[in-house]
Amino acid sequence: MFNLLYKELRIAAHPNLFVFTALGMLVIVPAYPYGMVFLFGCLGPFITFMYGRETNDIYYTALLPVKKSDTVKSKIMLVVLAQMTQLLISLPFAFLRVRVIPEGNPAGIEANVAYYGFGFMIYAVFNFIFLTYFFKTAYKVGNAFLLAMIPASLGVMFMEVIVHFPQFRWLDSIESKMMIRQLPILIIGLLAYVIMMFATYRVSVKHFEQVDL
């Protein structure tokens, strides 16, 4: 399994995936819709999958002495690795921002506990639709992305807009008390991500087993 992940990182991933993963640091920008970070986290895998189609990555993998389900597993692990690394990279910048620029982000939600909770949910939905649809054919990347981007974008818009309503201001807060109140969102998001990734794997494997390359 480690070998397949090595393959993904060394020859299969498009360099752009690394750039978009690094964009987690955007949460230090003074006025910016931080939801864009998640959209970059969806764009990165899309570009890598497009690149994979161009480089015949699936054919190369199919000829290796590995199980067909491992091909799916390695792709899913790459996506999870990129998204989790991106969130991890964003964390120090989120902390730093509060110290360096204490005035809030006028453009939308702060990089707070709720933000990360929403992020996990957005990624969970995007990944499930994108990956399970992609593995139906192993080449229709564009359709898969388009379908998955609709709920992901709506999710980001919802997150960015809701914090402007007075009754949901607490979602925009970076005060400790408010962030504790936001904690259930993070927990639900994290759980949703884990459960959805397992479901994504199972459904994608089922789809990919039927594909004639």
Place this chain on the structure above:
Amino acid sequence: MSVLSVIGLTKRYPNFNLQDINFSLSQGKIMGLIGKNGAGKSTTLKCILNMVHPDSGTIKMFGQDFKANEEKCKQEIGVVLGGIDFYKHKKISDITATTKRFYKNWDEAAYQKYLQTFSLIPEKRVKDLSSGMKVKYMITLALSHNAKLLILDEPTSGLDPVSRDDLLGLFRQLVVDGERSILFSTHITSDLEKIADDITYIKDGNLLKSAKKAAFIESFQHLKEPGETGELSLEDIMIRTERSRYDV
């Protein structure tokens, strides 16, 4: 001993059927799989490799069921899919560094030797290799993990006559010690005239004949036209079998 047996292979598509394909490749031999474009050669090879799911049929490789022992069997084979380049912007050295991790029998010394023999430069990118060099690189990878069976889909298509002859000579050399076997699909029948031991001919998804080269050619001599004296070549056989007339 048979290294590869294809038994009753059938694959149905909406507009094309591969019907009941049967053949067997012996150790140390080269088998040519012939047929015109679209006859079902690549589909047959992909079915053998489980890349395409056959509707029925069995593939036995090295005496075991391929589907049940796919990972194990793939350790022992090398595949060249004609016209499919992998990671064309990557360097040979990067692709090798990745590929070798998957093979238990990877022999680094052999790899270095083949690189030198074929004048492959590790720093070159796949897109900068000529078609012949790409095939040689894929063969280098196969030989470096000690593949016993090479499955080559149209490896000589698109090559100039010199490169083709060069590769054919190499294929012949590879089976000399009787350890390796080659299954080789092509529509360039003159290639097989030079190197194949056995010929399997697929026409419109059906197996026309699979036999030793001499017996194969012999069995098609009824296609000779009145007055013809010499033996028909594989090309003559194929053209006369496939010839179509258009009512225009």
